[in-house]
Amino acid sequence: MKKTIQIPLGSQHISLLEPIRFKFECENEKIIGVDADVGFVHRGVELACTRSFEFKQVGYVVARVCGLCAITHTLSYTLAAEKLLGYEANDRIKYLRMLMVELDRIHSHMLCLAHTAENAGFEALFMQIMGDRELIMEVQEAISGNRIQFDYISIGGVNRDLTSELSALIRKNLGLLAEKIDTLIGLFDNNWSLSLRYKGVGVLSLEDAYTYNALGPLARAAGLATDVRAETSDFPYEEIGYKMILESTGDIHARNFVRLREIVNSIEICRNIIENLPVGEIQEKAKGKPNGEAVIRVEAPRGELFYLVRGSGQNMLDRVRIKTPTFSAIPAMMEVFKGSEYADAPAILASFDPCMSCTAK
Amino acid sequence: MFSSMLEAFLNLFRPIRTLQYPAEEIILPSGYRGLIEHDHEACIYCDKCEKVCPPGAILFFQHEAGEKEYRYNPWLCIYCGECVRACPKPEEALRQSEKKQLSAVAADGANEQWFVWEDACRQSREAYTAAKKSAKIQSKSEE
Secondary structure, three states: OOOOEEEEEOOOOOOOOOOOEEEEEEEOOEEEEEEEEOOOOOOOHHHHHHHOOOOOOHHHHHHHHOOOOHHHHHHHHHHHHHHHHOOOOOHHHHHHHHHHHHHHHHHHHHHHHHHHHHHOOOHHHHHHHHHHHHHHHHHHHHHHOOOOOOOOEEOOEEOOOOOHHHHHHHHHHHHHHHHHHHHHHHHHHHOHHHHHHHOOOOOOOHHHHHHOOOOOHHHHHOOOOOOHHHHOOOOOOHHHOOOOOOOOOOOHHHHHHHHHHHHHHHHHHHHHHHHOOOOOOOEOOOOOOOEEEEEEEEEEOOEEEEEEEEEEOOOOEEEEEEEOHHHHHHHHHHHHHOOOEHHHHHHHHHHHOOOHHHHHO | OHHHHHHHHHHHHOOOOOOOOOOOOOOOOOOOOOOEEEOOOOOOOOOHHHHHOOOOOEEEEEOOOOOEEEEEOOOOOOOOOHHHHHOOOEOOOEEEOOOOOOOOOHHHOOOHHHHHHHHHHHHHHHHHHHHHHHHHHHHHHHO
16 A cells, blocks of 8 residues: 655645745655746746847847846846847946845845745734835835836846935934844744754754855855855955855755845945946947847846857847746755654745746746 | 024925916926927938837838838827937927927727837738738849
């Protein structure tokens, strides 16, 4: 007789924001085998980029891959296209792009924390974090003119400048947020009911993180020092106060703490950017047609985002390939589930911060 | 834990954080990216906005006499402002306002009427270039 039972999680499940299916092979309450299926929201973005849109418009198309990391997708594509055009942005453009990416990271991490709290059964904390997240959404709306689809970065620069009123608003909201994050750190560290669901649950060891090629906060929580911001030189992150955040235990608690401390670091980066914003043009001419092949890596909130763009001197591109952090992290995710209780699965899944729209595109 | 319970209890007496939408007006920030506005007088009809528009929300209809007619679909527009940046006379001929477009209802014909218009625009272009070509050939043969 068969001793194990199969329990599916998804593709529609109360704890999921987006469709993903895990098939768990369970022995009593313990998960011993995992199977994952991610392709539920395929929209054919990659093909549309090469068939229906010219290379200057593709930045706006890839922004629609994902609502949360819209700015990171556009930035990656724009950097790749600019590499092909042989154009290098000036310091002001670089700083403004960095500012938006860091703001994006803050609100994306806050959404993940809120969702992890909700899946651990703490609805009130979910509401509180989502309410605080509005501070950042407000800033992003004021900078770019739209709440979700920023359309801020274009080939050759950024679309809007940072005025002094905007800088004042950013400073004010970041100050308010920093206090709230401090209380959140205390809450996540000391709250007894949260620690029951987080500490020692969903552990990814350092060896497994190496073997299964974990990335982003998932890897840094296990102590694996990997961050594209430190590895590439597209942006001057070192001079703006970037610090690599590492934890060692690799459980949900550690992942939450990597996110919380990264938010603190990102607030610091944003403040430094506003204080030291260089002078210069915000939009420059990038002439020519993309010819050749370019590969770009950018640190999205969830990990490394990879773009390959190939063109042959035409208005239309030959190939756009997007490899998203969630897709790369699936082997590591499946490893984490093995050996944990089925009841912990939603909280573990939320702590990965999976983005299915990105993955299936 | 007790501090968070106390916090949750105190929240009962704090003001509501969400916006009571139909009763309260949503205040849009200044610089909100809203509807694209076109000025018939100032426009030089260079078609640059039509070419750069990512979703194709701006289309020009070619009349036989030579003048063009501007048409804009606010429900297809993604409000990126690329047309305004491409315009040789920004803020005069084409500008981005801070007005918000309401959702389309069936009577607006956001899809059906636009598809008809897209076809009409394409056909008008083709007919115009064909007429021009034949006129050229005719004038050459007369010479």
